[in-house]
Amino acid sequence: EADIYQTPRYLVIGTGKKITLECSQTMGHDKMYWYQQDPGMELHLIHYSYGVNSTEKGDLSSESTVSRIRTEHFPLTLESARPSHTSQYLCASSEFGYGYTFGSGTRLTVV
Amino acid sequence: AQSVAQPEDQVNVAEGNPLTVKCTYSVSGNPYLFWYVQYPNRGLQFLLKYITGDNLVKGSYGFEAEFNKSQTSFHLKKPSALVSDSALYFCAVRDKAPKGYGGSQGNLIFGKGTKLSVKP
Incomplete structure (x- = not known):
């Protein structure tokens, strides 16, 4: 049912490694988002994009970076992973005016 | 600034009983309100939304929500809970749009979430 795909589902990696989390959507949505989710459930917006070549930082400061070269693709990169980056990362997309x-x-x- | 609050971290209900998950909001202007559900190890799934119109909004899986302007609330309800309804529930409100964009184009602001546990 999902038209938005994240890979990998699970990743265990050593401190200092560079990682890229992939996010792709097939719905042609202009807006895309990355959220970081605490073990205690709360969602924090870390990056969003209004379209190709548009990226903005969210409410929670993050050491990660994002790029939006194609409409369907919104990868998130950590240049040097640390244990404090251990979390769940959720990607989302939307049409203007609709839900996510x-x-x-x-x-x-990160170990 | 726009915001939502979910006052309960956890709600416990017996199967077959009605359930309510509470959400209050604070906005300037007309609110755009949403409910999402998250099952373990999954992303969030859309349940329902209120933009305008009837105060009682019907959504997926038998859920509904009542928009109450005077109490600034948007509580999620279901007449008869199922064990399979056990999950995390998030209320959200649409933020003000950035300059140059229309009112429907702000980002969603999510509440902290409420864990619903339905026991057999």
Whole structure:
């Protein structure tokens, strides 16, 4: 049913490694988002994009970066992973004026 | 600033009983309100939304929500809970749009979430 895909679903990686979390959607949505979700449930917006070549930082400061070269693709990169980056990362997309469609998430563990 | 509050971290209900998950909001202007559900190890799924019109909004899986302007609330309800309804529930409100964009184009602001547990 999901038209937004996140890979990998689970990732365990060592400190200092560079990682890229992939997010792709097939719905042609202009807006895309990355959220970080605490173990205690709360969602924090870390990045969003209004379209190709548009990226903005969200409410929660993050050491990650994003890019939007194609409408359907919105990858998130951590240049040097740390244990404090351990979290679940959720990607979402939307048409202007409508609700969000979420991917299944990537659960990242940095050891 | 626009905001939503979910006053309960957890709600416990017996199967077959009615359930309510509470949400209050604070907005300037007309609110655009949403409910999402998250099952374990999954992303959020859309349940229902209120933009305008009837105060009682019907959504997926038998859920409904009542918009109450005087109490600034948008509580999620279901007449008869199922064990399979156990999940995290998030209320959200649309933020003000950035300059140059229409009112429907702000980002969603999510509440902290409420864990619903339905026991057999």
